[in-house]
Amino acid sequence: MYQELNISDKTIKLIEKAEDSLKEIFHQIDTSCMRNTAKVLSAFQKYNVSENYFNSTTGYGYNDLGRDNIEKIFAYCLDAEDALVRSQFISGTHALTVALFSYLRPNDLMLSISGLPYDTLHEVIGIIPNNSSLASFGVKYDQIDLINNDFDYPKITEYLKNNKVKLIEIQRSKGYSTRKSLTIDKLEKVIKCIREVDKEVIIMVDNCYCEFVEDKTPLTVGADIMVGSLIKNLGGGIAPNGAYIAGKKDLVNLAGERLTCPGEGREVGPTLGINKSLLQGLFMAPHVVASSLKTAILTSKVLEDLGYEVEPKYNENRADIVQNIIFNDQNKLIKYVQGIQMGSPIDSNAVPMPWDMPGYEDQVIMAAGAFTQGSSIELSCDGPIRPPYIAYQQGGLTYEYGRLGVARAIEELQNSQSE
Ligand SMILES: *Cc1c(COP(=O)(O)O)cnc(C)c1O
Numbered sequence: 001m002y003q004e005l006n007i008s009d010k011t012i013k014l015i016e017k018a019e020d021s022l023k024e025i026f027h028q029i030d031t032s033c034m035r036n037t038a039k040v041l042s043a044f045q046k047y048n049v050s051e052n053y054f055n056s057t058t059g060y061g062y063n064d065l066g067r068d069n070i071e072k073i074f075a076y077c078l079d080a081e082d083a084l085v086r087s088q089f090i091s092g093t094h095a096l097t098v099a100l101f102s103y104l105r106p107n108d109l110m111l112s113i114s115g116l117p118y119d120t121l122h123e124v125i126g127i128i129p130n131n132s133s134l135a136s137f138g139v140k141y142d143q144i145d146l147i148n149n150d151f152d153y154p155k156i157t158e159y160l161k162n163n164k165v166k167l168i169e170i171q172r173s174k175g176y177s178t179r180k181s182l183t184i185d186k187l188e189k190v191i192k193c194i195r196e197v198d199k200e201v202i203i204m205v206d207n208c209y210c211e212f213v214e215d216k217t218p219l220t221v222g223a224d225i226m227v228g229s230l231i232k233n234l235g236g237g238i239a240p241n242g243a244y245i246a247g248k249k250d251l252v253n254l255a256g257e258r259l260t261c262p263g264e265g266r267e268v269g270p271t272l273g274i275n276k277s278l279l280q281g282l283f284m285a286p287h288v289v290a291s292s293l294k295t296a297i298l299t300s301k302v303l304e305d306l307g308y309e310v311e312p313k314y315n316e317n318r319a320d321i322v323q324n325i326i327f328n329d330q331n332k333l334i335k336y337v338q339g340i341q342m343g344s345p346i347d348s349n350a351v352p353m354p355w356d357m358p359g360y361e362d363q364v365i366m367a368a369g370a371f372t373q374g375s376s377i378e379l380s381c382d383g384p385i386r387p388p389y390i391a392y393q394q395g396g397l398t399y400e401y402g403r404l405g406v407a408r409a410i411e412e413l414q415n416s417q418s419e
Pocket of ligand 1: 091092093094118120171172173174175206208209229
């Protein structure tokens, strides 16, 4: 059965052995998936989803019943007062950019408390110069690094006592860094700490890859606004593109004015036929996230059994769907990523190579055998070509496909030589 897929019995045995020890952990994931599934179904019923929500608008997009209700449904699922869920966001980075430009004005100060933000935000903020960056408009930026994978509480308190900060940015998922991703518990603790000294500062969370991993959302524990992509968790592998901004109503409305134009705001924005896909994607999302988590945990266990360094370990609490394998070897990283591509449903014959990517500083190798371009809720794996040569793997629309993709990558890895 597996020979056609170039997966050996030896690899399948390794995987089956790992699965034996993962039963209890997989059961916990199913329990959490059940809770998030119930929440999504409640939202569909509360907002009376019916076939006419699948209709959509063209042109200006006035009176798009489906769009407006989809935003309410997303808000409910994220414990938000309101949400802006639009295909006019071309990526997660775009939604984060719109949010930052909505809330920050000349001379305002933005503070990241989770260290250096995601690579594609460097030019947005002006950490790397760009004539359209926040810095070019006179917005100031500062950052406080994490220490031992947690927030630097004393430094944050001290900073907020001595500076008027307009917006705090917290990135939960690790991006292309070597730190751990930040759980809701840690987020809750730091938000309490912030609110003790500053009741006004806008707390904005980059929540990419974290939706439906835990039961609570950043908003449940006191954040003001959260942002994420629809070609990650909440799109369930079905949304064709888009992103969301959710949280306090006034902040969501401000983002609407910035996404389209002042005065038109959220009243416009044609949905061009995607309403049904967004609803179906959200409907599937809890299960797809659970499948991605199981794929990540399996990967962690098997690769650890094979002697590789992994983060997180299979039995650690997870904040997101990302699994790292630290190869300490360029050739092994490349082989593994190529193996993920070979185990994919789309473009399995393509051989990914390290390449320059817009918005990223190092060359990056990416396996993306996905139905939707760049979709990383589908099994995908990428890594910047720099020591210690870490693979960032995420996604898996079903556990079965995730398992087979990983098996193919392990096969490729085992047959490769180190440098
Ligand atoms: C994916 C991601 C983003 C946004 O990336 P896009 O490719 O622009 O959607 C931002 N922050 C983090 C931590 C991410 O993982």
